[in-house]
Amino acid sequence: MSRVVRVLIVDDSASVRQTLADILGSDPAIEVVGTAADPYVAARRIQHEVPDVITLDVEMPRMDGITFLRKLMAQHPVPVVMCSTLTEEGSATLIEALEAGAVDVILKPRVDTKQFLTESSVRICEAVKAAAHANLSRLPSVRARARTGVHQPPEKLSADVMLPSPVPGRAMARTTETVVCIGASTGGTESLKEVLEALPTDCPGIVIVQHMPEKFTAAFARRLDGLCQVEVKEAEDGDTVLRGRVLIAPGNRHTLLQRSGARYYVSVKDGPLVSRHRPSVDVLFRSAAQYAGANAAGIIMTGMGDDGAHGLLEMRNAGATTVAQDEATSVVFGMPREAIELGAAEKVMSLDRIAAYIVQAGRR
Template sequence: MAKIRLLIIDDSALIRKMLTEIFNISDDIEVVGTAADPIIARDKIKKLKPDVLTLDIEMPRMDGLTFLRNLMRLRPLPVVMVSTLTEKGAAVTLEALELGAIDFVAKPKMDVSNTLNEYAEDIIAKVKVAAKAHVRGLPFKPKPKPVFKVSEASEKHTADVILSAVTARKHFKTTDMIIALGASTGGTEAIKTVVRNLPNTTPAIVISQHLPAAFSASFASHVNHVSAMKCCIAQNYQQILPGNIYIAPGDMHLIVIRDGARYICQLNDGPPVNRHKPAVDVMFRSVAQNVGSNAIGIMLTGMGADGAKGMKEMKDAGAINIIQDEASSVVWGMPGEAFKLGGVDYVVSLDDVAAKILTQVK
């Protein structure tokens, strides 16, 4: 099997060197070249014909967004952004995802070398997924197995560390419906596609999207801008109301609890589940336990299996579940795993998710 041909584009010689060393660990990736700016990168793309690019945002001669915009218009390629964990970096990275970047990896400002090496498994996995991802009509293929062994703590943490499993099917016929939505890779754009087609009379939506904490405010703002519903970052013990969207903060699990006939957001600072915080499995389990058959579960594009077990628990509790189909997903990991577990009622294209939701609203 041919190696993934990778071109690294970053104005920092240190970052180029470290990324090269990280990717050289993988038997499946070959760094065919590096470039200090997009002008050099443009020539190397023509000469080296890479399969995937990693792309910095702030570079000399041409910024990363301008380069990405031109690339996606003239020669679409899978791109993984390398971004700073700041609010400014978050806003620009989300714009890059709008332009067609597959995913991003954080580039913290302090202790860059050590941090990037700690993230080696994540970076390699994202490049592998990008190589197989759906980019402007390219066919999606399943994610390869990760190169590195997952740490013991990450491997063992399931939703059980936050909430015990559902023990009985629950029906709550006297309260409003809730829509619970989970997503990961490709999810920021997929979520906007769904919510822009929902009226402000739609039942409340709770969302767990895998994002760093610094990205939460920018993402909520983007969603609020395109939706007739009101969108906010979920606050601890905030009442959940129809016509509103509540997004889990990037460093907390979002749990739905009940107070009589009311639904309430509860934030939990427990350990990562399925290596994620927020974890979709945690949110889905809480919805299964406390909303039952009054819930609609939605799983959009995403890498891995987070949320698959929780979606099955929601179905067992009487919820109606909808997943995005493989053809329209950037990565059919999370939706595909939910399908395999038998937790799905409907499989629809991204453009049809909103309409399917509205047909299920009671």
């Protein structure tokens, strides 16, 4: 693949096509090679030039985006980032898109506030660049078969903006319960499904940060709850971390692990982007290092960038056991690689071994 990511934008709205083109074109690592008003136009363009990534609208005339996605993945797999409006109905449809082979989901950009446009621009560009690195053979569906007011990305903030750095040498009293914290991004939705479906009802309590837009995390949690033996729900402020329960950090909110006596619970907070994300894996992992210490286990899975690497190192330094998913089973080996190179991961393991590791961690 070339150094510059070549993108085809498919959306029936001319204004959305223009806004996306402006946002993506403002990133020097991305080139917009064309736009299409519907899948039929897109199919003709692909016959002449195959892009590195396609951004694809869900609701379009003549053929909807999900149908086109399924045809594309069956005939000529290309990394696809689905684009949707922020609605409950849209979030359920986007979960279907992830099952059909989409690499990631993004919200359609709005221009109503400068902050929203700036933050959504960061998310859109990062999602497209991550998709370009995706190993499509690792997607379950495949295995089975700006210049118009776009501002410079904000400073890349660390977890310091949400909670202070851990105090060296602070001892954390051991409890009888282990808390498992997991971070994932691109490719994580289906990978997490594979892990959680294999867990028994008495597995240790789990808190997950999966990079997804708001509302989509609620639909994602409901879908997993219907498939798994464990209880899965979108985290709410004050939720207790319990055996057999999995809490998914809500999109657009940071989720931190807290402790009161022997009880672990989560705090859901607003705040700036951390490591270019909200929720941020680094924020969750740092809170686990501070409030759980050696009572925690940290797992970093498939995804682009370095969110979670420094937090996982803090967990390891605090006595937690730590794992990174291996390259062979990652859709994108970005976040795990960063953690491994930083020395944050005690172990590197394949996706099919992670569920057993979680169960074992709960027996420590």
